Amino acid sequence: MILYNDRLVDREDVRIDIEDRGYQFGDGVYEVVSIYEGEIFRLQEHLTRFEYSANQIGITLPVTLEKLQDNLHKLIEHHQLSNGQIYFQVTRGYAPRNHPFPEESHPVLTGYVTRRPRPVESMKNGVAAIITEDLRWLRCDIKSLNLLGSVLAKQKAAEQGAFEAIQHRNGTVTEGSASNLFMVRDNKLYTHPLGNLILGGISRIVVLELAAKLNIEVIEAPFSLEELHQADELFLTSTTSEVMPIVTLDGKPVKNGTPGAVTKQLQEAFSALIGF
Structure with missing residues (x-):
């Protein structure tokens, strides 16, 4: 049915x-x-x-x-x-x-x-991501059926053995092809602000709520590719991926190449919220 x-x-x-x-x-x-x-x-x-x-x-x-x-x-x-x-x-x-x-x-x-089972192993071990130019239209806040730009980015990631493609516009990081992106630096959480360039993800909302409860400082502001490469931790959020650590970026480890402490803290809080 x-x-x-x-x-x-x-x-x-x-x-x-x-x-x-x-x-x-x-x-x-x-x-x-x-x-x-x-x-x-x-x-x-x-x-x-x-x-x-x-x-x-x-x-x-x-x-x-x-x-x-x-x-x-x-x-x-x-x-x-x-x-x-x-x-x-x-x-x-x-x-x-x-x-x-x-x-x-x-x-x-x-x-x-x-x-569809929860991606437990991937969340535990982390995934690989690549960086690609954001070629989508300028109304990414609309969850449109027009997904060809995202499909092409995701395919590029798949061809390189990666889980996700992290996108940027003229050097400013936006989000993943099918996810929102978070960066941790000095125990502070960074993510692109809402607007027409990203989708207002529901899992993104949940993570921001959890971060507030855990007293993790959140900065909603654009950040650059240079800052991305200097991240202590990276993770993505989406309905199907929940809180997913990124442990390699363009084939290079993110920090020490394992899920970070802040990411794990948010994963645990998310799991508790959904009853797992």
Whole structure:
């Protein structure tokens, strides 16, 4: 069963038109939400961002957020899912192919669940990252279906045996291809400020809240590639990666090449928050 607009239906019964604007233009937005022990993590924040992204590109959701929330819970219950993710998206819907918005459209909302274990080993040992130029469009605050820039960056990382690509614009570090980035220097936590150049990640919000509780000083300000290379610790955050240490950058170790103390502290706090 999957979610289709306002109801749950068999996947085989869903038909998306060849001229759906999501298919032809990437004209839509999406969310990915974690499920821990049958509970949806930070769903309200995800729904708020989903509505924001849709509003920014002029799509009116075909259901209320309350109805969507109810259906997402029904989807989890139907699949008896304890741990995994929910993916849901909305497109502007079918219209004869033309770049401007159609005069009339009927947005199409779909969603499904996947079983996916937490990346425990990677979080314990850390991952590799590379640096690449940020070639994405200038509205990264919208969680758009247009992900080709991120896909190309992620593929470049994969070809070099790395987990993530850390992006920069003219030497100023922004974020990962599919994650937010944090840097630790002198026990202070640095991350790019919110704005159109990064996505306002939900896991980013959680880490900032945890840092405040742990009395870790946070500085939300742009930093350079030079500062990145001088980091004591680096980690990324995302729904699927939680708090993920970066231990090598462009093939060179970050500090001593192992997850750092501040990163571990935040990992432990995050795990406690989700009940693991």
